[in-house]
Amino acid sequence: MSGPLNPRFTFDSFVVGPSNRLAVSAARRVAESPGSVYNPLFIYSASGLGKTHLLLAVGALAASGSAAHVVEYLTLEEFVEAYHAAVAAGQGEAFRHRFEHVDVVLIDDVQFLATRLETQAELLRLITSLTELGHQVVLASDRPPQDIEQLDERLISRFAGGLVVDIGAPELETRLAILRRKAEERGVSFEQAVLSAVAQYEARNVRELLGLLNRLIAFQAVNEGALTPDGARTLLGLEAAVLAQAGVEPAPAAPAPGGGNEFADFLDTVGSALAEQVDTWRRRLQEAVAYWEGHGYRTARLGALLAQETPVGTETAVRTFEQDVERLQELEREMVLLEPGRAGDPVFRDPDRLADAEKVVQAARDGLAPPPGPSASWAFEDFVGTASNQLALTSARAVAEKPGTAYNPLVIVGSTGVGKTHLLHGIGHALSAGPGALVACLSAQDFLDELVQAIERGRLEQWRSRYRRVTAFLLDDMQLLAQKQRSQEELFHLFNALLTQQRQMVFTASAAPRTLDGLDDRLVSRMEGGLVVEIGVPDRELRAAVATRELAGRLGDADPDLAAYLAGRPAASLRAVTGMVQRLATEAEAQGAAADLAFARDLFEGARESAPQPATRPRTSGVVVAATGGVRSREKVIWRWPAVGDRLLEEMI
Amino acid sequence: MSLVNFTTREITCKIVYYGPGRSGKTTNLQYIYGRVPDDRRGRMVSLATHTDRTLFFDFLPIELGTISGFTTRFQLYTVPGQVYYNATRKLVLQGADGVVFVGDSQARQLDENLESLQNLQANLLEQGLDVRVVPLVLQYNKQDLPSDLILTTAELDEQLNFRGVPSYPAAAVSGQGVFETLRAISERVLRKLSQETPT
Numbered sequence: 016m017s018g019p020l021n022p023r024f025t026f027d028s029f030v031v032g033p034s035n036r037l038a039v040s041a042a043r044r045v046a047e048s049p050g051s052v053y054n055p056l057f058i059y060s061a062s063g064l065g066k067t068h069l070l071l072a073v074g075a076l077a078a079s080g081s082a083a084h085v086v087e088y089l090t091l092e093e094f095v096e097a098y099h100a101a102v103a104a105g106q107g108e109a110f111r112h113r114f115e116h117v118d119v120v121l122i123d124d125v126q127f128l129a130t131r132l133e134t135q136a137e138l139l140r141l142i143t144s145l146t147e148l149g150h151q152v153v154l155a156s157d158r159p160p161q162d163i164e165q166l167d168e169r170l171i172s173r174f175a176g177g178l179v180v181d182i183g184a185p186e187l188e189t190r191l192a193i194l195r196r197k198a199e200e201r202g203v204s205f206e207q208a209v210l211s212a213v214a215q216y217e218a219r220n221v222r223e224l225l226g227l228l229n230r231l232i233a234f235q236a237v238n239e240g241a242l243t244p245d246g247a248r249t250l251l252g253l254e255a256a257v258l259a260q261a262g263v264e265p266a267p268a269a270p271a272p273g274g275g276n277e278f279a280d281f282l283d284t285v286g287s288a289l290a291e292q293v294d295t296w297r298r299r300l301q302e303a304v305a306y307w308e309g310h311g312y313r314t315a316r317l318g319a320l321l322a323q324e325t326p327v328g329t330e331t332a333v334r335t336f337e338q339d340v341e342r343l344q345e346l347e348r349e350m351v352l353l354e355p356g357r358a359g360d361p362v363f364r365d366p367d368r369l370a371d372a373e374k375v376v377q378a379a380r381d382g383l384a385p386p387p388g389p390s391a392s393w394a395f396e397d398f399v400g401t402a403s404n405q406l407a408l409t410s411a412r413a414v415a416e417k418p419g420t421a422y423n424p425l426v427i428v429g430s431t432g433v434g435k436t437h438l439l440h441g442i443g444h445a446l447s448a449g450p451g452a453l454v455a456c457l458s459a460q461d462f463l464d465e466l467v468q469a470i471e472r473g474r475l476e477q478w479r480s481r482y483r484r485v486t487a488f489l490l491d492d493m494q495l496l497a498q499k500q501r502s503q504e505e506l507f508h509l510f511n512a513l514l515t516q517q518r519q520m521v522f523t524a525s526a527a528p529r530t531l532d533g534l535d536d537r538l539v540s541r542m543e544g545g546l547v548v549e550i551g552v553p554d555r556e557l558r559a560a561v562a563t564r565e566l567a568g569r570l571g572d573a574d575p576d577l578a579a580y581l582a583g584r585p586a587a588s589l590r591a592v593t594g595m596v597q598r599l600a601t602e603a604e605a606q607g608a609a610a611d612l613a614f615a616r617d618l619f620e621g622a623r624e625s626a627p628q629p630a631t632r633p634r635t636s637g638v639v640v641a642a643t644g645g646v647r648s649r650e651k652v653i654w655r656w657p658a659v660g661d662r663l664l665e666e667m668i
Numbered sequence: 669m670s671l672v673n674f675t676t677r678e679i680t681c682k683i684v685y686y687g688p689g690r691s692g693k694t695t696n697l698q699y700i701y702g703r704v705p706d707d708r709r710g711r712m713v714s715l716a717t718h719t720d721r722t723l724f725f726d727f728l729p730i731e732l733g734t735i736s737g738f739t740t741r742f743q744l745y746t747v748p749g750q751v752y753y754n755a756t757r758k759l760v761l762q763g764a765d766g767v768v769f770v771g772d773s774q775a776r777q778l779d780e781n782l783e784s785l786q787n788l789q790a791n792l793l794e795q796g797l798d799v800r801v802v803p804l805v806l807q808y809n810k811q812d813l814p815s816d817l818i819l820t821t822a823e824l825d826e827q828l829n830f831r832g833v834p835s836y837p838a839a840a841v842s843g844q845g846v847f848e849t850l851r852a853i854s855e856r857v858l859r860k861l862s863q864e865t866p867t
Contacts, residue, residue, distance in 0.1 A: 277847040278703045284851040286735050288858035289679070293736040328674045 019077070020088060024071035031194055032189025033294040035065065037301055038180040042153070046076035049084055049119045051150035053178035053309075055142055057395050059124075059156045060182035063220030066155040069182070070121045073153050077119045084118035091127045096135050114141060125156040129164035139170050152177075154514050161315055168361060172311060179308040181321070183297060185221065186290055190214040193221060194228055205234050212244035213251065255316035272341070296329040297321065303333045312340055313365040347378045352484040352510050385457035386481050389443025389489070399564070401557040404434060407548040411438055411521075412556035415445035418487060419442050419517035420544035424510075426493075427523045429550035432588025435523040439489050442521050442598060446487040453487040459495035463502050479505070483512050487519040494525045495543075507538055520545070558582035558592050565596035570610055575614045584619060595619070671765050672738070672861055679738045681857050682763055686788050687770035687778035689749030692809040695840040696770060697728050697744055700850060704730055716820075717771075725760050737856065742854070749784065760789050766803035766857040767792075768849055770840075771828055773810045773818040781828055803856035805834045807849045812839035 026046075031039050038058055044054050056073075060066050074086040089097075101110035112118060120141075123238055128135050142152050159181065160166055160174045183191060191214040198205055211219055213231070218224040234250055242250070300321050304314045320332055347363040362372045395415070400408040407429075413421040426444075427435050443456035469478035481505040483486060488509065497500050527549070528534060553561070559582035566573035566581075581599075586592050602618055605609035672679050685693040693797055701712045710729035732740040733841065745764075748756040761767075771781045789799045808824045821826070821837045829835050834852050838845025 205795065277843075278705065281847055281851050281854070282732060282735075285732055285854050285858065288855045289736045289740065291859060291862040293738075376798065471709075632681075 020071050020074045020086065022075070023074045026072045026198075027199075029065060029072055030185075030193045031408050032185055032192065032296055034183030034185055034189060035060075035069075037298075037305060038069060038182045041178055041305075042073050043076070045151055045153060046073040047121075049077050050146075054146050055152035055154055055174060055177040057154045057156065057160060057177060057179040058182065059159050059179070059562055061184070061220060062157055064182045065183065065221060066157070066182065067123055070123055070153055070155050074119060074121050077151070085116060085524040086119045086121065087114070087117045088121040089124070090123045091125050091134075094138070095127075095131070098134065099135055111141070111144070114145060115148065117145075120145060120150065122151050122152070122154045125154045126163055127420045128157055128166060128170075131499075132165070132167070135167045135170055139167060139173065140171075142173055146583060157397070159318055161313060161318070170363070172364070173312075175308045175311050175313075177309075180305050180307060181301065183301070184217075184219060185323075186294055187214055187287065190218060190224055193224060195479035197225060197228055198232075201228075201232060203235065205231065205235070206244070206427045209242050209247045209411070212247050216251075220653065221307075259597065268384040279639055299329050303668050307336070307340060311364055312343075313367065315365075316367055336366055339369050342369060343372055346372050349484070350376055350379060353479050357404060376435060385453065386485055387457045387461065388447065388454055389440040389456040393437045393440035393444075395441030396446050397564075398434065398437055399557055399560045401560065403551040403554040403557055404438075407438060407550045410546055410548050411442050411445075414519060414521065415442055418446055418449065418519035421491045423514065423517070424520035424522055424545035426528060426542050426545060426547040427521065427550060428525065428527050428547060429523075430525065430588065432553070432590030433550045433553060434589055434651060436491050436552060439521055439523050440489050440580070443487070443489050446489075446519060446662060449486070452487065453485045455482055456491075458491040459493050459502075462490060463495065463499060466502055466505055479509070482509055483515070485518065487521070488513055489521045491523050492525070493522045493528070495535075497531055500535075503535045505540055507535065507541075508649040510541055514541075552587055553589050553592070555582050557589070558586055561589050561592045565593055569596055569600045574611065577610075577615060580612055580615055671857075672799070677738050679740045679767045679858075680743065680863075681741075681854065682743045683766045683768060683853055683857065684761055684764040684769045685744065685746040685770055686757075686784065687747075687749055687809075688772060688777065688784040689751075690747075690776070691749060691770045691772040691781075692783075692838075692840040693746035693770045694726050694847070695727045695751065695809075696768070696838075696846050697726050697746055697755060697806070698762075699840055699843045699846045700730075700744065701728055703847070708732070725756060735782065744850075751783075751787075754787065756793070758794065759768075759786070761788075761791050762795060764802070766805075768805055768807055768853050769828075770807045770809050770838075771824065773808045773824060773837075774813065775819050777819065778819065778827060799833075800831065803853060803860060804835065805849060805852045805856065807836050807838045807845060809840050809845075810837045811837040812844070 025040070026043060029035075029039060038060075038237055041053055041056060042058065044052050045054075058066050058069055060348070071088060072121070076090050077084040078086045098107075098110055122138075127567065128138065145152050154174070156163065160179060161170045174320055181243065185284055191210060192211045194214055201443050209231070213224075213227055216227070230251060231242060231247060304317050304321065307317075308315050314336075315334065317336055320329070326372055343366060350360070360372075362368050362375055395411075400410065407427055410422055410425055411427075414423075414425050427438060429435050442458055443454050446452055447454045465478060469475045490506075496506065510520065522542060524531060527547055528539045531539075562578040562581040563573040563575075581592060581595050584595060586595070599610050599615055599618060602616055607616050671681065685696055687693055699710065701709060708731050710731075714729040725747055728744040732742065734740070745760050747753070747760045767788065769785060771777075771784075780836045792799050793801060803847070806824075806829055808821050810817075810818060811821070821835065825835055834856075836845045836849045836852065838849060840846055
C-alpha cells in the first residue's frame with residue numbers, strides 16, 4: 016500500500032479551467048465533508064489530465080485541518096494484491112475490517128477491474144460497507160464505468176448513485192495557466208508570448224504540455240538570451256503541428272499602416288470566442304451527464320458525444336435524452352402499479368433501451384384485463400332529475416366535471432330502485448370521456464367475487480394493480496361488503512391509494528355509511544370524508560317522467576293521462592313504476608285489449624292484488640351488471656317457476 | 669443560412685457592412701482584403717461604377733481554417749449605400765449573422781447616417797429580425813478628417829448609438845479601426861452561437 020501522500024498534489028497546485036471545473040468542485044466538496052455528499056465519487060479522464068492529482072488532493076485536504084480524517088490511497092493493483100495476499104494467508108475477513116477505520120479511501124486506476132469478476136465482488140462489498148459506515152470512497156479511472164469491460168451492473172449503479180464526473184483536455188486558457196504555474200514553480204520566466212505560442216498547441220494531456228515546458232527550460236538554461244515565440248515554436252517542432260491543428264497563420268512581416276499582425280489577432284479573437292462556445296456546449300453535456308448519472312441513469316449516448324472532438328447538436332441531444340428519461344420515468348411509474356416487483360428493472364435506467372422498456376411495460380399491461388367499466392344501458396343523459404334527486408344529480412355533475420377534486424369520494428345513498436345504479440353508471444360514462452380515462456365501475460358483489468378468485472389463483476398482486484391504475488373507481492351496493500373483513504381491507508388500501516392520486520371514487524349504498532352494520536370505522540370515516548348525498552323516494556313529477564319514458568318505450572306512444580295516472584299510483588321506487596308499465600303492457604297484450612287509461616284503472620283498482628312483498632333479501636339494487644354491459648336484473652329474471660297450472664303474474668318486488 | 673452546421677462541422681458567418689453612401693464600407697473590405705494572406709481569401713467581388721460607387725455589392729470570403737474542430741469561414745458583404753438601391757440592400761441583408769454599421773463622421777452627413785440606420789432597422793424587421801438581437805457594432809469612419817468637419821466619437825455616440833452597442837472610431841483608408849471593428853463583430857456573432865438552437 017502507498018505510504019504518505021505526495022504533498023505536491025493539492026487543490027492549490029491544481030489548475031482549474033472549464034474542462035475540469037465540475038470534477039474539481041465535486042472533489043473539493045467531498046474532501047471538505049467526506050461521506051456526506053457524492054459517495055462514491057468516480058472521476059474519469061484520459062491519461063495525464065490530473066485524476067491522480069485530484070485523488071491525492073482530496074486525501075490531502077481531508078487529512079488536514081481539525082477533522083484530520085484517516086486517508087488511504089491505493090491503486091487497484093495494490094488493492095488486488097493485498098486482497099490476494101490476505102486470502103492466501105486465510106485473513107480474508109481481516110482484510111475487510113482493516114478499512115473500517117479509514118475515513119476516506121482513494122482507489123486509483125479502477126479501469127483494471129475489467130473482467131476481474133472476483134475483485135469486482137470484493138470491491139462492491141467494500142464500497143457498500145464503507146458507504147454504510149459513512150466513509151468516503153473516491154475512485155479514478157481512465158474511462159467511464161459503463162465502458163469498463165464486463166463491469167458488474169451493480170457496481171455501475173453504485174457508482175452512478177454517487178457522482179461520476181470527468182476531466183476534459185485543457186483548453187487554451189487552462190493550458191496557458193498550467194504553463195505559467197509550472198514555470199513559476201520551477202523558478203523560470205518566459206515571455207508571455209512564448210508561453211502563449213506553446214499553449215496554442217493542443218496538447219492531449221498535461222504531461223505532454225509539461226514535457227514541452229521542460230524542453231524550453233533546458234534550452235534556456237544553456238543558451239544566452241530570452242526565447243522568442245517563433246524560436247520556441249521552432250525548438251519544439253510545433254510549427255507544423257500548430258498550423259495543422261488550429262490553422263494559425265505564422266506571423267508574416269506586415270509593415271502595414273495599421274501595424275502589427277492584424278489578421279493573426281483577428282484569428283486569435285475568433286479562435287478564443289469559438290473555443291469558449293465549444294466549452295459551453297461541452298460543459299452543458301458534462302452537466303447533463305453528471306446530473307443524470309447522479310440520478311442513476313445511463314448516459315452512454317451523451318458520453319459518446321463528449322468523446323467526440325466537437326460536440327454535435329448538444330441542445331437537441333440533451334433535450335432528446337431528457338425526453339427519453341421522462342418517458343422511462345413514466346413507464347417505471349406505470350410498472351410500479353402493474354407489477355411492483357419489476358419496477359427496479361435496469362431497463363428503466365437506460366434511455367438507449369427505451370424501446371425495450373416500452374415492451375416490458377406493454378407485456379405487463381397485456382397481462383392485465385381492464386377492469387369492468389360502466390354499463391352501456393345507463394346513460395347520464397337519460398337520468399331524469401327532479402326535486403327528489405336534485406342534490407345527487409348536481410353532485411354527480413360536479414364530479415364528472417372535476418373528477419378527484421370536487422367531491423371525493425361521492426357516496427350516493429337511497430332505498431332500492433330510486434336510480435342509484437343508473438346515476439353511478441352515468442357518472443362512469445361521463446368520466447370515461449376524459450382523456451386517458453380508465454374507469455372501473457362494478458358492483459360490490461363482483462368486487463367480492465373477483466377478490467376471492469384472485470386469492471384462490473394467487474394473483475392478488477395483479478388484481479390489486481388492475482384497480483390501482485384506474486382513473487376512477489365506482490362501486491355499487493357497498494352495503495354488501497358489510498361483515499366482509501378481507502374485502503373491506505382491500506377496499507381500504509385501494510381507497511387510500513386512489514385518494515392520494517386524486518382519483519375519483521363514487522359509491523352507492525342502501526343507507527348512509529355510518530348506519531350500515533358491519534362496516535369498518537376507518538372505511539366509514541373515509542366515506543363520510545367525501546360527500547354523502549341521498550336520493551329520496553321519487554316524487555310524482557319523477558314518476559310521471561319515468562312512466563312517460565317507459566310507456567313510450569313499450570307501447571310506442573305515451574298517453575299523458577295514462578302516465579299521470581300511473582304516476583299517481585303509490586310507488587316507493589322508480590322500479591315499481593317500471594313494473595306497473597310492464598305489467599300493463601303484458602296484461603293488455605294477453606287479453607288483446609288496448610293498454611289505455613280505462614284498462615289500467617281496471618287492472619290496478621278493479622282486480623284483487625296481492626300486496627307487494629316486502630324485501631327479504633339484503634337490500635340491494637338487485638341489479639348485476641356484467642362487464643360486457645348486459646344487465647341481469649333479479650326483477651327481470653324468473654327465479655322460481657310456479658307450479659304448472661298456476662298463472663305467472665305479479666311483479667316480483 | 670445556418671450559422672453552425674454540426675453535420676459538416678462548418679461555421680459560416682455572414683457579416684454585412686451597412687451604412688450611407690460614401691461612408692467607407694468598400695474601403696473597409698479592401699483594407700481587410702489586403703491583410704488576409706493569399707491562401708485564406710477568395711476573390712473579392714466588387715461591382716462598382718466608374719465613379720467608384722458600389723452599384724451592387726462587394727463580397728469577400730475569408731477561410732479561417734479549422735478552429736476548435738470547425739471549418740470556419742467568414743463572408744463579408746457591403747451594401748450599396750445610395751437610397752435608391754434598397755432592394756439590393758434587402759437582398760444582401762438576408763441571412764446576415766451580424767451587421768457593421770459604417771457611419772460617416774462628417775457633421776454634414778449626420779442625417780444620412782440616421783436615415784441609413786432607420787433603413788437598416790426597417791429592412792431587418794422586414795425579415796423578422798429585431799435590430800436589438802442581431803449582433804451589431806458601429807464604426808465612425810473618416811476620423812482622420814480635419815476636426816472642424818467631423819463630430820467626435822462621443823457626439824456620434826450621442827446621436828447614433830442609442831442602443832449602446834460597441835462603437836469604434838476609424839480611418840478605413842489607413843486601416844485604423846478596421847480590424848478592431850471586424851474582431852468586435854466576429855466576437856459578438858460567435859458568442860451568440862450557444863444561445864441559438866443548433867440544427
